[in-house]
Amino acid sequence: MASILHIDSSPRGERSKSRQLAKEFITAWQDRHPDDAIAYRDLRQTPVPHVTEDWIAAYFTPPEALTPEMAELLKFSDELVDEFLAADRCVFSVPMYNFSIPSNFKAYIDHIVRVNRTFSDENGQFKGFANGKKVLFITSRGVEFGSGSPYEGWDAQEPALRYPFQFMGVTDIQFIHANGLDLGDDARKRGLNEARSKIQALVGSW
Template sequence: MASILHVDPSPRGDRSKSRQLAKKFIDAWQDLHRDDVITYRDLRQTPVPHVTEDWIAASFTAPEALTPEMTELLKFSDELVNEFLAADRCVFSVPMYNFSIPSNFKAYIDQVVRVGRTFTEEDGQVKGLANGKKVLFITSRGVEFEAGSPYEGWDSQEPALRYAFQYIGVSDIQFIHANGLDMGGGAKTGARRSTI
């Protein structure tokens, strides 16, 4: 039995392509792995606040030195981090906005990439603490990014996601890209077989 965290950041509801694709994936997964436990978080329903100067100060304060106000500032972040660390596998459905990720998912990453929680610094070196976890990104993109396309090299989405999660120790990262969704004629998918 595995624990799977499924996060939908798209601000669009049922019209969201990334949500639709992730739901199909999760439904198919559950058919094959009935004992797995799915934890679902909808960032449209529970928006993630952007970090502030006070939040940053609190996140870099030793736990024993936190004031009640600092503890309160980190409360939601702690909830997100605990949820993330408790999962064996994560499925993130991420639409592409302006060649990168939606701001609410960047806010999610900023709340989860936490010193002392998901990474540490030792002798000037960063050490990720989320080792052994599998992460799958299911993305929806309006155009093609393959070699020879007009947008070749414009993809800032996959690198940003890959580097952020590698930084905290995740080495098993996979992508299923649904490309060309705004080009007509149906989606051209660069889907790869996944083994989350």
């Protein structure tokens, strides 16, 4: 039995395509693996605050020197780290915003990339602790990025997601992108169909 962490980040609810696709993946996964435990977090319902100067001061304070106020500031981040580390597999749904990621998912990343929790720093030698985990990102995008598109090479979303997780030691990172969702009915159908085919293929082999 594996533990799966499923996080949705779109500020949109039912209309969100990234949520719909992640739900389809999770539903198909549960059909195949009914005993797996799914932890669900919705960043729309429970937003992660942006980091502050006081939070950063607490972050860099050794655990034994934390004041009660500092410990309180880190409490939510601690919960997010525990939840992330406990998962064998993560499914994150993330829309593209301004060629990168929405600020709520960036805030989530800022809270889980924690020294001595998800990585260590030995005089500038960094080591991630989150190895052995599989991470799948399901993304939704308004435009297309293929060869010949005016936006070819503009995808800053995939690196914004990949590198922090690689830094934390995750080696198995996969992406399913739904492209062209705001380019009219034909492009939307094509983008969703391609993403759904990849979901069906991955759910049997992940």
